[in-house]
Amino acid sequence: MFRKLLIANRGEIACRIIETAHRMGVATVAVHSEADELARHVALADQAVPIGPPPPAESYLQGARIIEAAQATGAEAIHPGYGFLSENPDFVEAVERAGLTFIGPSAKAIRAMGLKDAAKALMEQAGVPVVPGYHGENQDDAHLSGAAEAIGYPVLIKAVAGGGGKGMRKVIRAAEFPAALAAARSEARNAFGNDAVLIEKYIEQPRHIEVQVFGDGTDAVHLFERDCSLQRRHQKVIEEAPAPGMTPEMRAAMGDAAVRAAKAIGYKGAGTIEFIVDGSDGLHPDRFWFMEMNTRLQVEHPVTEAVTGLDLVEWQLRVAAGEGLPLTQDQIPLNGHAFEARLYAEDVPAGFLPATGTLAHLAFPPGIRADTGVRSSDAISPFYDPMIAKIIAHGPTRAVALNRLARALEDTRVAGTTTNLAFLGALARHPGFARGEVDTGLIERDLSTLTAATGPSRAVQAAAMLEAAAPPDGPLAGFTLWAPLRRTLTLAHAGDEITGAVLVHGPGRATVEIDGDTLEAHRDAGGWRIAGASPGQVARAGGAIHVFAGAAGTFSFTSLDPLDRAAAAAAHSGLIEAPMPGLVKSVMVGAGEAVTTGQPLAILEAMKMEHTLTAPRDGTVAEVMATAGAQVEAGAALIRLDEEDTE
Known part of the structure; x- marks a missing residue:
């Protein structure tokens, strides 16, 4: 058995190989681009060697550098994982010439299967x-068209090289064949440098x-x-x-x-x-x-x-x-039976476009296998495949395994980037899929249902409000002598603003008011319960509040500072209002006094904290409508500036 193994890959597959190698007592060497210097696979390996800039063509596809790294670290074998150099016969031969072992098939076997x-x-x-189809060397348009006629429509035009759906076109009738052939060839030429195609019978x-x-x-x-x-x-x-x-x-x-x-x-x-x-x-x-x-x-x-x-x-x-x-x-x-779901950073409503971002939060449920190459605070790079993890569920029967997968997806928590998590959950709960009625067209037929976006429920909004109202160092608590402690908040989600109020009745008891709806809340060991139901787990990360709402998905909110909002409004109207209920501690200006942008005007005490209200612009105080010691409501006019000179 080898004593040391170099993994010529990155991400989850590199991590997965390293874990088995370590279990077998084999030391590991990771290679990494500049973008992956702090990646998970680098942290797991016994040694790590930098091999170039972020683009794969300048790092992970540089076979000579990878072989040099293996020789320099004393590795006896190279495991290619999948992708990158894994099916490159020239790389296999170079590895063997260097006296190293390639973990995989021979170059001859790869070449034999390399062209369809x-x-x-x-x-x-x-x-x-x-x-049934045509796989010959004659690439003349008329010959290929005749082959399609002989096979019988519908047919599939496929590039002889490559994969991933590139250079592939379905053709329903003869009149569509010339345009489809030209498109397939162009795509194949750009992707693989080879525009040769084959024709196959399309299976309905x-x-x-x-x-x-x-x-x-x-x-x-x-x-x-x-x-x-x-x-x-x-x-x-x-x-x-x-x-x-x-x-x-x-x-x-x-x-x-x-x-x-x-x-x-x-x-x-x-x-x-x-x-x-x-x-x-x-x-x-x-x-x-x-x-x-x-x-x-x-x-x-x-x-x-x-x-x-x-x-x-x-x-x-x-x-x-x-x-x-x-x-x-x-x-x-x-x-038994097993399923694997591929969790990606991608924008499903936008057509499954790859997404980037920093993973503010990432956690998988216990008892489930999750193969991943990233952790919380890691970035999803634009240079590589945006896979976050593979979630694998096993059970004694298909029905049990599928239920476990669906539950695992509901309990997976990811925030900081757009993902396909809700889409995967919808697939796992798809009734046709549950019955085993699977074919390659299922997703396309039900795409609108599977990708239907849902907004945050009132319970989810309330949970976010409760988290926003809580101080960073502890749970929401407090009291006043005359009424429940009240705090007005505004949250932003997906471009929308949600304004509400949290009323604290005592430890673990609160009421949330949003747009005329009143939701009772109590806190137990599992978190806040809203109207008898759990809205999901809540976490603060990356400057936002994230509510992990199971099958409904993850909803992220940012808290809008009422002082900033009040200042923005005042900048236009010249009217400084109380952004929240509170006690006017002091007023620092008088009528007729000139003020400059940012100058303190008054101090308001609310939620046991003092908030300084400042001048939103240069101007003159026209009127002071509050006095120290006064209790005011949210929106109460405190100070008015003269109308702004627009000349």
Whole structure:
């Protein structure tokens, strides 16, 4: 076994690899860009080496620098994780020339599966079913159009290189083919530097089911299947294992085909054979076809680990160190069901655009697996994938596992950036998904329902008000002799202002008034309870108040200073008003006196604190309407300045 391992990646996958390596007694070396100097994977590793500026092309894609870092630190092997250099055969060869071990397949195997058309031809030779289509070298427009006609519409145009949905177009009828072909080629050329395409039959109700394979270079096994049908724009959102509706016959057929594919290229390490499945009439052994092979560890590998109880990274390290397959096919267990949801920093209503920001708060519920590369106070960088975490739930049945996932999403707390958390929660509670009615079009069909934005409830607003009213050093408390202690507050949320009042009746008892609604509140060990219900957990972080309202999502509020608001209003009207109920402690100016911007005019005592009211602009005091010792209400006129000279 290796003594020291370098991880040529970042984020959650680097952290996940480091954790297994440490459990196995293997020391770890992290590499990092300038942007990741304080990242979680750097903190977890035994050593860390800087490799360049933030852009991946100048750091994480610099294979020579990564190899130099391995040699300089005495690492014997390099684990590429996924993405970046994980499927780069030139990098694999460079690692081996340097006398190091690459944790993954050979360069030859990666090349064999690197181009979709060549891979499909190879799979046909190995007896693996492939989607009807054209995968030839003739890229003439007329020839491709004729191939589409022969296959029968609808068809799918796909770039032979790359992935992630780039260079892909669905074509319904022949008249649309020329424009779709031009668009697919242009996108493929820009993304991969290769504009060659292939044509496939489009499956009307497709399911995306993949099989986890593992080889030692000679033999291979499968670790069952994962269903990745829940997608948006060809990007996976929630994955599960095993696939809903899977039959023993279908599993055997898919597993055998996947193992044949791995053996055909002498595969070594963890890999995934992706199949497209016709789900229009259940699952049948003659209705699945090879799409592509991912020659690396997959993002969604934790669901396979959950149902088998195995550690795929441990297997990778053991096989790379020269061991054979740890288990035979009949020794690999399949227990229960598991889901993985990908939590991203992204703006769902804006079309799932990537978001950035600093994570003011991040916490996951106990008893759930959360693979993450970030912590509270970490920044979501514009340079890298905006994934925050993968949340994985396991249970004895699909229904139990899905309930656990939904509950885990409700109890996950993240603030400081826009996320897809509420969207994931809606998916987990989707009735069709719960019934196992999954296909790649589910999200698109119900997108408006799944992405419907909801504003904060009165209970959520009240919880934010209570937190805003509480002093930073303790819970809300206090009393007055003549009436409940009252504080008027204004909060801002998503561009809206919410004004209300908190009335304190005693320790742990309060009333919140918002727009004519009165909500009774009491405090217990779980926090504030509003009208018999919990609005969710509340936290102050990053200069804001965050209410984590379960399935409804996270709502963030900022407290607007009443003194600032009063000053802004006074700047226009010249009228200085009491921003809150209180006692006038002193008045420092008289009528006819000239004042300058910021000059103290009066002191108001409220909530046991003194607040100084200042001149909003230069001017002359026209009238003083308050005297020291007077008790005034919010909005009471105290001092008026002469009208502002606009000439």
